[in-house]
Amino acid sequence: MSFEPPDPSLKRPARSAWLGSLIEWLKGYLSGGNLIVRVGVIVLFFGVAFLLKYAAEHSQLPMELRLVGVALGGVLMLGFGWRLRHQRESYALALQGGAVGLLYLTVFAALRLYNLIPASMAFALLLLFVACSALLALLQNSRALAVLGSAGGFLAPLLISTGEGSHVALFGYYLLLNTGILAIAWFRAWRILNLLGFGSTFVIGSLWGFQFYRSEFFATTEPFLIAFFLMYVAVAVLFALRQPPNLKGWVDGSLVFGVPLATAALQAALVKDFEYGLAFSALALGGFYISLAALLFRRSGESLRLLCESFLATGVVFSTLAIPFALEGRLSSAFWALEGGAMIWIGIRQSHLLPRLFGLLLQLLAGLLYLEAGYRIDWGLPLLNSLYLGAALIAFAGIFSAFYLDRHWQQSHPLERRLTPLFFAWGLLWWLGGNFQEILHFAQGVDESSWLLLLLTATAVGAELLRRRLDWPRLRLVSLGLLPALLLMLVAMGQVHGHYLIGWASLGWVLMFAALYWIIRELEWDEMPPQLQRYWHAGNFWALCWLLSLETAWRIDWLIAGGASWELSGWGFVPLLMLLLLMHGGRWLRWPLARLTDLYSTIIAAPLAAWLLGWGLLVNFTSPGDPSPLAYLPLFNPLDLTMLALLLALLQWWRRAGGWLLAQGLTARHCFMLLGGSGFLWLNGMLARTVHHWAGVAFMPDALFGSQILQAGLAMLWALLGLVGMVVGHRRRYRLLWLAGAGLMGLVVVKLFLIDLSNTATLARIVAFLGVGALLLLVGYLAPVPPRQPQLESVEEQP
DSSP states (O other): OOOOOOOGGGOOOTTOSHHHHHHHHHHHHHHSSOHHHHHHHHHHHHHHHHHHHHHHHHOOSOHHHHHHHHHHHHHHHHHHHHHTTTTSHHHHHHHHHHHHHHHHHHHHIIIIISOOSOHHHHHHHHHHHHHHHHHHHHHTTOHHHHHHHHHHHHHHHHHSOOSOSOHHHHHHHHHHHHHHHHHHHHHOOOHHHHHHHHHHHHHHHHHHHHHHOOGGGHHHHHHHHHHHHHHHHHHHHHHHHTSOGGGTTOOOHHHHHHHHHHHHHHHHHHSTTSTTHHHHHHHHHHHHHHHHHHHHHHHHGGGGHHHHHHHHHHHHHHHHHHHHHHHHOOOHHHHHHHHHHHHHHHHHHTTOHHHHHHHHHHHHHHHHHHHHHOOOOOOSOSSOSHHHHHHHHHHHHHHHHHHHHHHTGGGSOHHHHHHHHHHHHHHHHHHHHHHHHHHHHHOOTHHHHHHHHHHHHHHHHHHHHHHHHHTOGGGHHHHHTHHHHHHHHHHHHHHHHSSSOOTTHHHHHHHHHHHHHHHHHHHHTSSOOHHHHHHHHHHHHHHHHHHHHHHHHHHHHHHOOSOHHHHHHHHHHHHHHHHHHHHHGGGTOIIIIITTHHIIIIITHHHHHHHHHHHHHHHHHHOOOOOTTSOOOSSSSHHHHHHHHHHHHHHHHHHHTHHHHHHTTOOHHHHHHHHHHHHHHHHHHHHHHHHHHHHOOOSSHHHHHTOHHHHHHHHHHHHHHHHHHHHHHHHHTOHHHHHHHHHHHHHHHHHHHHSOOSSOOOHHHHHHHHHHHHHHHHHHHHOOOOOOOGGGGSSSOOO
16 A cells, blocks of 8 residues: 555645754744743853853852752742743743753753762752653643753753763763653654754764774663664654644654664764674664564554554665675665665655755765775675675665656656756666676686676666566666677777687677667667667677677687788678678578568668778788688689678679668669779789789789789780670670770770880780780670660660
């Protein structure tokens, strides 16, 4: 059964948290009633306190007489205020509050400063005053009187303190004051009084403990800390029980979550020198809260459901933290972050803005505390250490806060809506940073990359599963972020290791690519823009091509200790296979190739085609094609075979994607020129590599261009290509092909006449002249120039 907020007209103000309540009460105190009287009471109280301190140092009167005078003055003020309670209510209440404060001040000074009365008498008097002030406040239903009397009581030790004295007397005195507050809470739900007592007790206790919390004080301090803790847990329960029927179960988040936070912090300082002290403390605290939640729910049921849920969550947190506390000590920052998330939860449930903002601020402070005080004691236990668990709990608090604010978007403040994405990113960064830190500490070498791949994959898959279960669209950013993470890992691992499929990293890459395609397939059915889908499909496929290409080249180079052409062939062979997969893989892969044929065979395949053309041109001009340990044979070597297969595959892809290429502005003429030019350059490169290997000419531009053997071979090759082009162009009526062949033949003739014949004729020159001349005669016989006809003006026309 979900918690329904009460009628808006019956809600408490949004600023009902402790700071807002205190400001409102002070404003009412100073603006309502007789302002002069109220300010006068405050001034009188401070004046008497300073007078006592001054008299102790300078006056000649006996101290007993001075204290009795102050006490009589307080009693007279109290009686006079009680007498005027019906005629002048505000004046009477102010006098009574000031009088109670003076009596507290007098007894505490007599006990602690001057040792004039025994402790038993002082405690009896203080107990009497506590009971008296509580009774007066209840009889007159005056919250102001209760606050005045309690505030005076808490201030008394601070105003007359000389820096000496027993902490047992101080805490015993505060125990009596808190007993009065607990007694009032039994009858009245006065939140400002509860917060005043809680804040004063734990703040003053913290100020004392900052200097004196040591193991030797444990026996005299721990009982008081437990007593204060139990008192304010009881006050929080009574506050929920004493609400009006329409607000039954209303929770004071400041007490419910502030009491365990303050207690845990003080306990941590007190038991820091005890082995497993904090672990046992956390376990005891967790068991207490879980038991209390079960007991309250069994007794009160749905009326206290929110309070029971709050106690149960606190108990689970403490019980969980007992393990890391037992292993490595403090996790204060993580506890602060969890308390911040709990404040946001309770603030949303009760429509209070201030607790939610305080919860957000508390999480930021927790992160700063973690960075300032984070440390590691290496027990050899991955994950079970304070450094990791602290970061993980801070991450959980941030992500939970973002989720709960998103879930209650309409109830959140505009400022919270702007902060929600930042806290989501905050939580995600703490999650990744904590895990990354753990991997760097415990993993070594390649294992770091393997665990990083697993971390990124598990984070993205977990985010996608939670997105579907929780219906939280913001988690889509995490699942889609797997592709940029994969690209970063490709760059980083390539730089560090030189290749990718190393040990368990191979499994990591398989899982990551499988997760990527699973995420995309799941998101296709949601409201995901088609353009974004195309980007992710393309990015995944190109990343896979890069990984396989680099890995294949590395493996070939490792297996074959020979020429560089083997390794270079891997960079062309793998993209070639991937292009063939895009064209024919739809027969076996129903998704995504068969379902998205147009996308994969055009947009995704086009960059592969461009890569193959660029790779072919680069290696053709720069690589000598050394196939060692094998001997070089023209065409029958890894480089030339890859180039031939590349051109054939590109020709096939051109035929399949011709319509899409035409829509992109690439006509058949352009494709013919690209493929024809690439083929022509490849044949020239193959001839140059043959001359290099067979004739011993260095594979350098100057040496090759100066080689008469290469020049003669080029003349014969060009003449042969020109002949083939003219014959095929004539018979198929491809005008462009015929013109290309004729132009090539013309270049051959010019080239022959430019050959230097002044030197001694070589066999190469003679063969070049004779071969080219025979080819020209054959061309003249077989392929006369075709007549000009309109149909030949097109790029490709059937006869």
